[in-house]
Amino acid sequence: MKQSWGPLWILLAAFLWGTTGTAQTFAPETAHPIAIGAARLAVGGVSLLVIVLLLGKWDLKNWPVKETLVAAISMAIFQPLFFSSVTITGVAIGTVITIGSAPILSGVLEWFFLKKSPSNIWRVSTGLSIIGCLLLFLNKGSVHVDPYGILMALGAGLAFAFYALVSRKLITHHSSLSVVAVVFSLSAIFLSPFLFIYDMSWISEFSGAVVTLHLGIVTTGIAYLLFAKGLATVPSSTAVTLSLGEPLTAAIFGVFILKEQLDLTSWIGISLLLVGIGLLIGLPRKKGQLGH
Template sequence: MTVLPYIFVLFGAILWGTTGTAQTFLPDSAHPFIISAGRSASGGLFLLIILVLFKKIQFLSWPWKQTLYAAICISLFQLLFFSSVRLTGVAIASVVAIGSAPVFSGLIEWIFLKMRPTKIWGGSTALAIIGCLFLFVTKGEVNINPLGILYSLVAGLIFALYTMTSKSLLQKEDAISVVAMTFSLSALLLTPFYFIFDVSWLKDTGNVGIIFYLGIATTSIAYVLYGWGLRKIPASSALTLSLAEPTTAALLGVIVVGEILSATSWVGIGLLLGSIAILTFGSKFSNLQNEKEGKCPI
Protein backbone atom coordinates (compact mmCIF):
# COMPACT_ATOMS: atom_id res chain seq x y z
CA MET A 1 0.00 0.00 0.00
CA THR A 2 1.38 3.42 -0.96
CA VAL A 3 1.05 6.72 0.84
CA LEU A 4 -1.00 8.16 -2.05
CA PRO A 5 -4.47 7.21 -0.66
CA TYR A 6 -3.65 9.06 2.57
CA ILE A 7 -2.60 12.13 0.57
CA PHE A 8 -5.86 12.05 -1.41
CA VAL A 9 -7.90 12.04 1.81
CA LEU A 10 -5.71 14.78 3.27
CA PHE A 11 -6.18 17.10 0.28
CA GLY A 12 -9.90 16.41 0.31
CA ALA A 13 -10.03 17.49 3.97
CA ILE A 14 -8.01 20.62 3.19
CA LEU A 15 -10.60 21.60 0.56
CA TRP A 16 -13.36 21.03 3.13
CA GLY A 17 -11.49 23.41 5.40
CA THR A 18 -12.04 26.28 2.93
CA THR A 19 -15.82 26.00 3.30
CA GLY A 20 -16.11 28.27 6.34
CA THR A 21 -13.98 31.03 4.83
CA ALA A 22 -15.97 30.91 1.57
CA GLN A 23 -19.22 31.21 3.54
CA THR A 24 -18.02 34.42 5.21
CA PHE A 25 -18.39 36.10 1.81
CA LEU A 26 -22.11 35.27 1.69
CA PRO A 27 -24.72 37.67 3.18
CA ASP A 28 -26.20 37.15 6.64
CA SER A 29 -29.53 36.23 5.02
CA ALA A 30 -27.96 33.10 3.53
CA HIS A 31 -29.39 30.34 5.73
CA PRO A 32 -27.04 27.38 6.35
CA PHE A 33 -29.69 24.90 5.17
CA ILE A 34 -29.96 26.68 1.80
CA ILE A 35 -26.17 26.77 1.51
CA SER A 36 -26.13 23.01 2.16
CA ALA A 37 -28.86 22.39 -0.42
CA GLY A 38 -27.12 24.56 -3.03
CA ARG A 39 -23.77 22.97 -2.31
CA SER A 40 -25.16 19.45 -2.72
CA ALA A 41 -27.02 20.39 -5.90
CA SER A 42 -24.15 22.17 -7.67
CA GLY A 43 -21.61 19.55 -6.58
CA GLY A 44 -23.63 16.41 -7.23
CA LEU A 45 -25.44 17.47 -10.39
CA PHE A 46 -22.24 18.92 -11.91
CA LEU A 47 -20.62 15.48 -11.80
CA LEU A 48 -23.82 13.63 -12.72
CA ILE A 49 -24.33 15.69 -15.92
CA ILE A 50 -20.74 14.95 -17.01
CA LEU A 51 -21.19 11.23 -16.36
CA VAL A 52 -24.49 11.14 -18.26
CA LEU A 53 -23.02 13.03 -21.25
CA PHE A 54 -20.12 10.58 -21.48
CA LYS A 55 -22.39 7.60 -20.74
CA LYS A 56 -20.24 6.56 -17.78
CA ILE A 57 -23.04 5.60 -15.40
CA GLN A 58 -25.56 2.75 -15.47
CA PHE A 59 -28.76 3.73 -13.66
CA LEU A 60 -30.49 0.34 -14.01
CA SER A 61 -27.73 -1.62 -12.29
CA TRP A 62 -26.83 1.11 -9.80
CA PRO A 63 -26.80 0.14 -6.05
CA TRP A 64 -29.64 2.52 -5.18
CA LYS A 65 -30.29 1.24 -1.66
CA GLN A 66 -26.77 1.91 -0.36
CA THR A 67 -26.63 5.24 -2.21
CA LEU A 68 -29.88 6.33 -0.57
CA TYR A 69 -28.40 5.45 2.84
CA ALA A 70 -25.29 7.52 2.05
CA ALA A 71 -27.41 10.45 0.80
CA ILE A 72 -29.58 10.39 3.93
CA CYS A 73 -26.45 10.30 6.10
CA ILE A 74 -24.74 13.25 4.40
CA SER A 75 -28.00 15.26 4.41
CA LEU A 76 -28.60 14.62 8.11
CA PHE A 77 -24.96 15.39 8.89
CA GLN A 78 -25.23 18.84 7.30
CA LEU A 79 -28.54 19.64 9.00
CA LEU A 80 -27.38 18.49 12.44
CA PHE A 81 -24.00 20.17 12.12
CA PHE A 82 -25.41 23.54 11.09
CA SER A 83 -28.08 23.30 13.81
CA SER A 84 -25.29 22.73 16.32
CA VAL A 85 -23.40 25.74 14.96
CA ARG A 86 -26.45 27.92 15.60
CA LEU A 87 -26.73 26.66 19.19
CA THR A 88 -23.14 26.36 20.37
CA GLY A 89 -20.99 28.12 17.77
CA VAL A 90 -18.67 27.03 14.97
CA ALA A 91 -15.71 26.20 17.22
CA ILE A 92 -17.37 23.73 19.59
CA ALA A 93 -19.60 22.24 16.88
CA SER A 94 -16.55 21.57 14.69
CA VAL A 95 -14.49 20.07 17.52
CA VAL A 96 -17.22 17.68 18.66
CA ALA A 97 -18.51 16.62 15.22
CA ILE A 98 -15.20 16.28 13.39
CA GLY A 99 -13.30 15.04 16.43
CA SER A 100 -15.85 12.37 17.34
CA ALA A 101 -16.28 10.90 13.83
CA PRO A 102 -13.01 8.89 13.75
CA VAL A 103 -13.67 7.63 17.28
CA PHE A 104 -17.15 6.42 16.33
CA SER A 105 -15.78 4.84 13.15
CA GLY A 106 -13.04 2.99 15.01
CA LEU A 107 -15.56 1.70 17.56
CA ILE A 108 -18.02 0.61 14.84
CA GLU A 109 -15.26 -1.22 12.96
CA TRP A 110 -14.13 -2.88 16.18
CA ILE A 111 -17.57 -3.90 17.53
CA PHE A 112 -19.46 -4.78 14.34
CA LEU A 113 -16.76 -5.58 11.76
CA LYS A 114 -14.30 -7.18 14.21
CA MET A 115 -11.54 -4.91 12.88
CA ARG A 116 -9.41 -4.02 15.87
CA PRO A 117 -8.00 -0.46 15.52
CA THR A 118 -4.21 -0.23 15.15
CA LYS A 119 -1.98 1.45 17.71
CA ILE A 120 -1.08 4.05 15.09
CA TRP A 121 -4.77 4.95 14.64
CA GLY A 122 -5.30 5.12 18.40
CA GLY A 123 -2.28 7.34 19.01
CA SER A 124 -2.91 9.71 16.10
CA THR A 125 -6.63 10.00 16.91
CA ALA A 126 -5.93 10.80 20.58
CA LEU A 127 -3.36 13.42 19.58
CA ALA A 128 -5.76 14.93 17.04
CA ILE A 129 -8.62 15.22 19.53
CA ILE A 130 -6.33 16.91 22.06
CA GLY A 131 -5.20 19.22 19.26
CA CYS A 132 -8.80 20.15 18.45
CA LEU A 133 -9.41 21.05 22.08
CA PHE A 134 -6.32 23.26 22.15
CA LEU A 135 -7.25 24.77 18.79
CA PHE A 136 -10.60 26.17 19.80
CA VAL A 137 -10.43 26.76 23.56
CA THR A 138 -9.34 30.38 23.76
CA LYS A 139 -9.53 32.55 26.89
CA GLY A 140 -12.62 30.71 28.14
CA GLU A 141 -14.81 32.43 25.55
CA VAL A 142 -16.74 29.25 24.79
CA ASN A 143 -20.52 28.98 24.47
CA ILE A 144 -21.46 25.44 25.43
CA ASN A 145 -25.07 24.40 24.79
CA PRO A 146 -25.92 20.80 25.82
CA LEU A 147 -28.39 20.33 22.95
CA GLY A 148 -25.82 21.73 20.51
CA ILE A 149 -23.22 19.27 21.82
CA LEU A 150 -25.71 16.41 21.37
CA TYR A 151 -26.41 17.50 17.78
CA SER A 152 -22.65 17.54 17.07
CA LEU A 153 -22.11 14.09 18.58
CA VAL A 154 -24.93 12.64 16.48
CA ALA A 155 -23.49 14.46 13.45
CA GLY A 156 -20.11 12.84 14.10
CA LEU A 157 -21.73 9.40 14.36
CA ILE A 158 -23.68 9.95 11.13
CA PHE A 159 -20.57 11.12 9.26
CA ALA A 160 -18.81 7.96 10.41
CA LEU A 161 -21.75 5.90 9.07
CA TYR A 162 -21.64 7.89 5.81
CA THR A 163 -17.94 7.11 5.44
CA MET A 164 -18.47 3.40 6.03
CA THR A 165 -21.45 3.27 3.64
CA SER A 166 -19.41 5.09 1.00
CA LYS A 167 -16.54 2.68 1.49
CA SER A 168 -18.91 -0.19 0.72
CA LEU A 169 -20.20 1.63 -2.38
CA LEU A 170 -16.67 2.28 -3.55
CA GLN A 171 -16.06 -1.47 -3.74
CA LYS A 172 -18.71 -1.58 -6.47
CA GLU A 173 -18.48 1.78 -8.27
CA ASP A 174 -15.84 4.43 -8.97
CA ALA A 175 -15.47 7.45 -6.67
CA ILE A 176 -16.75 10.06 -9.16
CA SER A 177 -19.98 8.13 -9.79
CA VAL A 178 -20.53 7.54 -6.06
CA VAL A 179 -20.12 11.23 -5.21
CA ALA A 180 -22.32 12.30 -8.13
CA MET A 181 -25.17 9.99 -7.21
CA THR A 182 -24.94 10.50 -3.45
CA PHE A 183 -24.97 14.30 -3.56
CA SER A 184 -27.60 14.46 -6.32
CA LEU A 185 -29.89 12.41 -4.08
CA SER A 186 -28.90 14.59 -1.12
CA ALA A 187 -29.83 17.70 -3.11
CA LEU A 188 -33.23 16.16 -3.83
CA LEU A 189 -33.76 15.41 -0.14
CA LEU A 190 -32.82 19.00 0.81
CA THR A 191 -35.02 20.64 -1.88
CA PRO A 192 -37.95 21.44 0.52
CA PHE A 193 -35.77 23.99 2.33
CA TYR A 194 -35.89 26.25 -0.74
CA PHE A 195 -39.57 26.78 0.03
CA ILE A 196 -39.03 27.40 3.75
CA PHE A 197 -36.13 29.90 3.92
CA ASP A 198 -35.24 33.11 2.08
CA VAL A 199 -33.50 32.50 -1.26
CA SER A 200 -33.55 36.07 -2.63
CA TRP A 201 -29.80 36.40 -2.04
CA LEU A 202 -29.25 33.84 -4.81
CA LYS A 203 -30.18 36.53 -7.36
CA ASP A 204 -26.68 37.98 -6.92
CA THR A 205 -24.21 36.37 -9.34
CA GLY A 206 -21.37 36.70 -6.83
CA ASN A 207 -23.30 34.67 -4.26
CA VAL A 208 -24.12 32.04 -6.88
CA GLY A 209 -20.42 31.87 -7.74
CA ILE A 210 -19.57 31.10 -4.10
CA ILE A 211 -22.23 28.37 -4.01
CA PHE A 212 -20.68 26.85 -7.14
CA TYR A 213 -17.25 26.99 -5.51
CA LEU A 214 -18.65 25.22 -2.45
CA GLY A 215 -20.30 22.65 -4.70
CA ILE A 216 -17.52 21.94 -7.17
CA ALA A 217 -14.37 22.46 -5.08
CA THR A 218 -15.46 21.51 -1.55
CA THR A 219 -17.96 18.85 -2.61
CA SER A 220 -17.23 17.36 -6.06
CA ILE A 221 -13.43 17.49 -6.00
CA ALA A 222 -13.03 17.10 -2.22
CA TYR A 223 -15.32 14.09 -1.87
CA VAL A 224 -13.91 12.41 -5.00
CA LEU A 225 -10.40 12.73 -3.51
CA TYR A 226 -11.77 11.42 -0.21
CA GLY A 227 -13.41 8.54 -2.06
CA TRP A 228 -10.25 7.61 -3.97
CA GLY A 229 -8.32 7.41 -0.71
CA LEU A 230 -11.13 5.70 1.18
CA ARG A 231 -11.06 2.75 -1.23
CA LYS A 232 -7.56 1.84 -0.04
CA ILE A 233 -7.43 2.73 3.66
CA PRO A 234 -9.60 1.99 6.75
CA ALA A 235 -12.55 4.33 7.34
CA SER A 236 -11.21 5.17 10.80
CA SER A 237 -7.87 6.32 9.33
CA ALA A 238 -9.64 8.41 6.68
CA LEU A 239 -11.74 10.11 9.35
CA THR A 240 -8.67 10.88 11.45
CA LEU A 241 -7.00 12.49 8.41
CA SER A 242 -10.17 14.55 7.90
CA LEU A 243 -9.14 16.45 11.03
CA ALA A 244 -6.98 18.49 8.64
CA GLU A 245 -10.24 20.35 7.98
CA PRO A 246 -10.33 22.37 11.24
CA THR A 247 -6.60 23.07 10.89
CA THR A 248 -7.13 24.54 7.42
CA ALA A 249 -10.16 26.48 8.59
CA ALA A 250 -8.19 28.01 11.49
CA LEU A 251 -5.24 29.03 9.28
CA LEU A 252 -7.52 30.61 6.66
CA GLY A 253 -9.35 32.41 9.44
CA VAL A 254 -6.08 34.12 10.39
CA ILE A 255 -4.74 34.76 6.88
CA VAL A 256 -7.93 35.64 4.98
CA VAL A 257 -10.60 36.63 7.51
CA GLY A 258 -8.22 38.33 9.96
CA GLU A 259 -9.05 36.31 13.04
CA ILE A 260 -6.51 36.22 15.88
CA LEU A 261 -5.50 32.86 17.34
CA SER A 262 -4.16 32.44 20.84
CA ALA A 263 -1.01 30.51 21.76
CA THR A 264 -3.14 27.49 22.74
CA SER A 265 -4.73 27.48 19.28
CA TRP A 266 -1.30 27.39 17.63
CA VAL A 267 -0.37 24.48 19.90
CA GLY A 268 -3.54 22.75 18.72
CA ILE A 269 -2.58 23.26 15.07
CA GLY A 270 0.83 21.72 15.77
CA LEU A 271 -0.75 18.69 17.47
CA LEU A 272 -3.18 18.19 14.58
CA LEU A 273 -0.40 18.35 12.00
CA GLY A 274 1.60 15.91 14.12
CA SER A 275 -1.30 13.46 14.28
CA ILE A 276 -1.75 13.62 10.52
CA ALA A 277 1.97 12.98 9.97
CA ILE A 278 1.90 10.01 12.38
CA LEU A 279 -1.10 8.44 10.66
CA THR A 280 0.13 9.04 7.11
CA PHE A 281 3.78 8.07 7.44
CA GLY A 282 3.32 5.71 10.40
CA SER A 283 0.88 3.60 8.40
CA LYS A 284 3.29 3.57 5.46
CA PHE A 285 6.18 2.46 7.74
CA SER A 286 4.00 -0.20 9.38
CA ASN A 287 3.01 -1.64 6.00
CA LEU A 288 6.63 -1.76 4.87
CA GLN A 289 7.58 -3.58 8.07
CA ASN A 290 4.78 -6.09 7.56
CA GLU A 291 5.92 -6.70 3.98
CA LYS A 292 9.50 -7.34 5.13
CA GLU A 293 8.27 -9.75 7.81
CA GLY A 294 5.86 -11.45 5.43
CA LYS A 295 2.78 -10.32 7.38
CA CYS A 296 -0.50 -9.13 5.96
CA PRO A 297 -1.43 -5.56 6.98
CA ILE A 298 -4.62 -5.25 9.00
Protein backbone atom coordinates in the same frame (compact mmCIF):
# COMPACT_ATOMS: atom_id res chain seq x y z
CA MET B 1 -3.98 3.59 -7.89
CA LYS B 2 -1.04 3.29 -5.53
CA GLN B 3 -1.97 2.75 -1.92
CA SER B 4 0.35 5.53 -0.77
CA TRP B 5 -1.78 8.10 -2.61
CA GLY B 6 -4.87 7.28 -0.52
CA PRO B 7 -4.16 9.48 2.51
CA LEU B 8 -2.95 12.30 0.26
CA TRP B 9 -6.28 12.34 -1.62
CA ILE B 10 -8.09 12.56 1.71
CA LEU B 11 -5.84 15.35 2.99
CA LEU B 12 -6.45 17.28 -0.22
CA ALA B 13 -10.19 16.80 0.30
CA ALA B 14 -9.80 18.07 3.88
CA PHE B 15 -7.92 21.08 2.53
CA LEU B 16 -10.83 21.92 0.23
CA TRP B 17 -13.35 21.39 3.07
CA GLY B 18 -11.28 23.78 5.14
CA THR B 19 -12.12 26.63 2.76
CA THR B 20 -15.83 26.28 3.56
CA GLY B 21 -15.88 28.56 6.60
CA THR B 22 -13.85 31.26 4.89
CA ALA B 23 -16.06 31.11 1.79
CA GLN B 24 -19.24 31.42 3.86
CA THR B 25 -18.02 34.72 5.33
CA PHE B 26 -18.36 36.20 1.83
CA ALA B 27 -21.98 35.06 1.44
CA PRO B 28 -24.77 37.68 1.79
CA GLU B 29 -25.96 38.25 5.36
CA THR B 30 -29.46 37.04 4.44
CA ALA B 31 -28.14 33.56 3.62
CA HIS B 32 -29.21 31.09 6.31
CA PRO B 33 -26.55 28.44 7.10
CA ILE B 34 -28.95 25.54 6.47
CA ALA B 35 -30.02 27.11 3.16
CA ILE B 36 -26.34 27.37 2.20
CA GLY B 37 -25.89 23.70 3.03
CA ALA B 38 -28.89 22.68 0.92
CA ALA B 39 -27.72 24.79 -2.03
CA ARG B 40 -24.24 23.36 -1.64
CA LEU B 41 -25.47 19.79 -2.01
CA ALA B 42 -27.76 20.71 -4.89
CA VAL B 43 -24.94 22.29 -6.92
CA GLY B 44 -22.49 19.55 -5.99
CA GLY B 45 -24.89 16.74 -6.85
CA VAL B 46 -25.95 18.23 -10.19
CA SER B 47 -22.37 19.04 -11.27
CA LEU B 48 -21.21 15.49 -10.48
CA LEU B 49 -24.19 14.00 -12.28
CA VAL B 50 -23.47 16.07 -15.39
CA ILE B 51 -19.82 14.95 -15.41
CA VAL B 52 -20.83 11.29 -15.10
CA LEU B 53 -23.28 11.60 -18.00
CA LEU B 54 -20.76 13.44 -20.18
CA LEU B 55 -18.10 10.80 -19.54
CA GLY B 56 -20.56 8.00 -20.16
CA LYS B 57 -19.88 6.36 -16.79
CA TRP B 58 -23.52 6.04 -15.80
CA ASP B 59 -23.87 2.36 -14.93
CA LEU B 60 -26.57 1.30 -12.46
CA LYS B 61 -26.26 -2.42 -13.15
CA ASN B 62 -26.17 -4.40 -9.89
CA TRP B 63 -26.07 -1.14 -7.97
CA PRO B 64 -26.33 -1.64 -4.16
CA VAL B 65 -29.49 0.31 -3.36
CA LYS B 66 -29.45 -0.13 0.43
CA GLU B 67 -25.87 1.08 0.90
CA THR B 68 -26.49 4.01 -1.46
CA LEU B 69 -29.55 5.12 0.49
CA VAL B 70 -27.65 4.90 3.79
CA ALA B 71 -24.79 7.02 2.39
CA ALA B 72 -27.16 9.59 0.87
CA ILE B 73 -29.30 9.86 3.99
CA SER B 74 -26.18 10.15 6.16
CA MET B 75 -24.87 13.07 4.12
CA ALA B 76 -28.31 14.71 3.98
CA ILE B 77 -28.63 14.42 7.77
CA PHE B 78 -25.12 15.73 8.36
CA GLN B 79 -25.77 19.15 6.82
CA PRO B 80 -28.72 20.40 8.94
CA LEU B 81 -27.45 18.71 12.13
CA PHE B 82 -24.02 20.32 11.85
CA PHE B 83 -25.23 23.79 10.92
CA SER B 84 -27.92 23.66 13.63
CA SER B 85 -25.43 22.59 16.29
CA VAL B 86 -23.14 25.46 15.35
CA THR B 87 -26.07 27.88 15.54
CA ILE B 88 -27.12 26.64 18.99
CA THR B 89 -23.76 26.04 20.69
CA GLY B 90 -21.47 28.35 18.72
CA VAL B 91 -18.83 27.56 16.12
CA ALA B 92 -16.23 26.35 18.61
CA ILE B 93 -18.09 23.70 20.59
CA GLY B 94 -20.28 22.60 17.67
CA THR B 95 -17.30 22.04 15.38
CA VAL B 96 -15.13 20.36 18.02
CA ILE B 97 -17.83 17.86 19.02
CA THR B 98 -18.76 17.07 15.40
CA ILE B 99 -15.32 16.55 13.92
CA GLY B 100 -13.85 15.29 17.18
CA SER B 101 -16.49 12.59 17.64
CA ALA B 102 -16.47 11.45 14.00
CA PRO B 103 -13.12 9.55 14.12
CA ILE B 104 -14.04 7.82 17.38
CA LEU B 105 -17.49 6.86 16.11
CA SER B 106 -15.96 5.68 12.84
CA GLY B 107 -13.62 3.37 14.72
CA VAL B 108 -16.56 2.02 16.75
CA LEU B 109 -18.60 1.41 13.59
CA GLU B 110 -15.71 -0.46 11.95
CA TRP B 111 -15.34 -2.61 15.06
CA PHE B 112 -19.08 -3.28 15.29
CA PHE B 113 -19.89 -3.92 11.62
CA LEU B 114 -16.57 -5.09 10.17
CA LYS B 115 -15.07 -6.66 13.30
CA LYS B 116 -11.89 -4.63 12.76
CA SER B 117 -10.05 -3.20 15.73
CA PRO B 118 -8.12 0.03 14.95
CA SER B 119 -4.37 -0.11 15.54
CA ASN B 120 -2.46 1.60 18.34
CA ILE B 121 -1.12 4.08 15.79
CA TRP B 122 -4.69 5.06 14.90
CA ARG B 123 -5.58 5.48 18.59
CA VAL B 124 -2.57 7.71 19.30
CA SER B 125 -3.03 9.72 16.10
CA THR B 126 -6.75 10.22 16.70
CA GLY B 127 -6.17 11.23 20.32
CA LEU B 128 -3.52 13.79 19.40
CA SER B 129 -5.62 15.16 16.55
CA ILE B 130 -8.75 15.55 18.69
CA ILE B 131 -6.83 17.27 21.50
CA GLY B 132 -5.18 19.52 18.92
CA CYS B 133 -8.56 20.35 17.42
CA LEU B 134 -9.94 21.18 20.86
CA LEU B 135 -7.02 23.49 21.66
CA LEU B 136 -7.31 25.13 18.25
CA PHE B 137 -10.99 25.96 18.64
CA LEU B 138 -10.62 27.31 22.19
CA ASN B 139 -9.57 30.45 20.35
CA LYS B 140 -12.75 30.54 18.24
CA GLY B 141 -16.06 32.25 19.00
CA SER B 142 -18.35 32.00 21.99
CA VAL B 143 -19.14 28.75 23.75
CA HIS B 144 -22.67 27.88 24.83
CA VAL B 145 -23.10 24.35 26.15
CA ASP B 146 -26.63 23.42 25.13
CA PRO B 147 -27.63 19.72 25.41
CA TYR B 148 -29.68 19.81 22.21
CA GLY B 149 -26.82 21.43 20.31
CA ILE B 150 -24.39 18.81 21.63
CA LEU B 151 -26.73 15.98 20.60
CA MET B 152 -27.00 17.50 17.11
CA ALA B 153 -23.20 17.75 16.86
CA LEU B 154 -22.82 14.11 17.94
CA GLY B 155 -25.48 13.17 15.39
CA ALA B 156 -23.56 15.01 12.68
CA GLY B 157 -20.35 13.19 13.64
CA LEU B 158 -22.16 9.84 13.52
CA ALA B 159 -23.70 10.70 10.14
CA PHE B 160 -20.28 11.47 8.66
CA ALA B 161 -18.83 8.27 10.13
CA PHE B 162 -21.66 6.23 8.56
CA TYR B 163 -21.10 7.98 5.23
CA ALA B 164 -17.40 7.09 5.25
CA LEU B 165 -18.04 3.46 6.25
CA VAL B 166 -20.74 2.80 3.63
CA SER B 167 -19.01 4.76 0.86
CA ARG B 168 -15.90 2.62 1.20
CA LYS B 169 -18.01 -0.45 0.47
CA LEU B 170 -19.66 1.23 -2.52
CA ILE B 171 -16.41 2.20 -4.25
CA THR B 172 -15.10 -1.36 -4.11
CA HIS B 173 -17.61 -2.27 -6.82
CA HIS B 174 -18.17 1.03 -8.66
CA SER B 175 -16.07 4.02 -9.74
CA SER B 176 -15.54 6.81 -7.21
CA LEU B 177 -17.07 9.36 -9.58
CA SER B 178 -20.29 7.43 -10.14
CA VAL B 179 -20.68 6.67 -6.42
CA VAL B 180 -20.25 10.28 -5.34
CA ALA B 181 -22.53 11.51 -8.14
CA VAL B 182 -25.37 9.15 -7.21
CA VAL B 183 -25.03 9.65 -3.44
CA PHE B 184 -24.92 13.43 -3.57
CA SER B 185 -27.70 13.69 -6.14
CA LEU B 186 -29.93 11.72 -3.78
CA SER B 187 -28.75 13.80 -0.81
CA ALA B 188 -29.65 16.97 -2.69
CA ILE B 189 -33.14 15.60 -3.36
CA PHE B 190 -33.59 14.77 0.33
CA LEU B 191 -32.56 18.32 1.32
CA SER B 192 -34.47 20.08 -1.47
CA PRO B 193 -37.39 21.08 0.85
CA PHE B 194 -35.03 23.46 2.64
CA LEU B 195 -34.67 25.39 -0.62
CA PHE B 196 -38.37 26.30 -0.32
CA ILE B 197 -38.47 26.81 3.45
CA TYR B 198 -35.74 29.46 3.59
CA ASP B 199 -35.31 32.68 1.64
CA MET B 200 -33.07 31.90 -1.35
CA SER B 201 -33.07 35.36 -2.95
CA TRP B 202 -29.47 35.87 -1.78
CA ILE B 203 -28.28 33.33 -4.34
CA SER B 204 -29.07 35.78 -7.17
CA GLU B 205 -26.49 38.23 -5.80
CA PHE B 206 -22.98 37.99 -7.25
CA SER B 207 -21.33 37.05 -3.95
CA GLY B 208 -24.09 34.54 -3.22
CA ALA B 209 -23.70 32.86 -6.60
CA VAL B 210 -19.89 32.70 -6.35
CA VAL B 211 -19.97 31.27 -2.82
CA THR B 212 -22.60 28.69 -3.78
CA LEU B 213 -20.61 27.56 -6.82
CA HIS B 214 -17.43 27.29 -4.76
CA LEU B 215 -19.14 25.33 -1.99
CA GLY B 216 -21.01 23.11 -4.42
CA ILE B 217 -18.33 22.35 -7.01
CA VAL B 218 -15.08 22.68 -5.04
CA THR B 219 -15.88 21.78 -1.43
CA THR B 220 -18.54 19.20 -2.31
CA GLY B 221 -18.10 17.78 -5.82
CA ILE B 222 -14.31 17.78 -6.07
CA ALA B 223 -13.61 17.32 -2.35
CA TYR B 224 -15.87 14.31 -1.83
CA LEU B 225 -14.65 12.75 -5.06
CA LEU B 226 -11.09 12.95 -3.70
CA PHE B 227 -12.30 11.57 -0.36
CA ALA B 228 -13.92 8.63 -2.17
CA LYS B 229 -10.73 7.94 -4.12
CA GLY B 230 -8.81 7.87 -0.85
CA LEU B 231 -11.33 5.49 0.71
CA ALA B 232 -10.44 2.92 -1.94
CA THR B 233 -7.21 2.13 -0.07
CA VAL B 234 -7.70 3.67 3.38
CA PRO B 235 -9.94 2.30 6.20
CA SER B 236 -12.88 4.57 6.97
CA SER B 237 -11.70 5.18 10.55
CA THR B 238 -8.30 6.33 9.29
CA ALA B 239 -9.90 8.45 6.57
CA VAL B 240 -12.11 10.25 9.08
CA THR B 241 -9.12 10.98 11.32
CA LEU B 242 -7.19 12.36 8.33
CA SER B 243 -10.17 14.59 7.56
CA LEU B 244 -9.27 16.51 10.73
CA GLY B 245 -6.96 18.36 8.39
CA GLU B 246 -10.07 20.45 7.67
CA PRO B 247 -9.92 22.61 10.85
CA LEU B 248 -6.16 22.91 10.35
CA THR B 249 -6.75 24.39 6.90
CA ALA B 250 -9.57 26.58 8.18
CA ALA B 251 -7.30 28.02 10.87
CA ILE B 252 -4.53 28.79 8.38
CA PHE B 253 -6.98 30.45 5.98
CA GLY B 254 -8.40 32.43 8.88
CA VAL B 255 -4.96 33.79 9.72
CA PHE B 256 -3.81 34.68 6.21
CA ILE B 257 -7.11 35.67 4.55
CA LEU B 258 -9.42 36.82 7.34
CA LYS B 259 -6.54 38.24 9.43
CA GLU B 260 -7.59 36.31 12.53
CA GLN B 261 -5.25 36.15 15.51
CA LEU B 262 -4.30 32.79 17.05
CA ASP B 263 -2.93 32.55 20.56
CA LEU B 264 -0.25 30.14 21.83
CA THR B 265 -2.85 27.52 22.75
CA SER B 266 -4.16 27.47 19.18
CA TRP B 267 -0.68 27.08 17.73
CA ILE B 268 -0.04 24.16 20.10
CA GLY B 269 -3.29 22.67 18.82
CA ILE B 270 -2.10 23.08 15.22
CA SER B 271 1.16 21.35 16.12
CA LEU B 272 -0.67 18.38 17.69
CA LEU B 273 -2.91 18.10 14.63
CA LEU B 274 0.15 18.01 12.38
CA VAL B 275 1.80 15.33 14.51
CA GLY B 276 -1.37 13.22 14.65
CA ILE B 277 -1.94 13.37 10.90
CA GLY B 278 1.77 12.81 10.26
CA LEU B 279 1.66 9.57 12.27
CA LEU B 280 -1.07 8.16 10.06
CA ILE B 281 0.73 9.12 6.86
CA GLY B 282 4.29 8.24 7.83
CA LEU B 283 4.53 5.36 10.28
CA PRO B 284 1.94 2.92 8.87
CA ARG B 285 3.48 3.12 5.42
CA LYS B 286 6.57 1.34 6.70
CA LYS B 287 4.38 -1.70 7.37
CA GLY B 288 2.52 -1.36 4.10
CA GLN B 289 -0.77 -0.63 5.77
CA LEU B 290 -2.86 2.24 7.00
CA GLY B 291 -4.73 2.26 10.28
CA HIS B 292 -4.91 -1.53 10.88
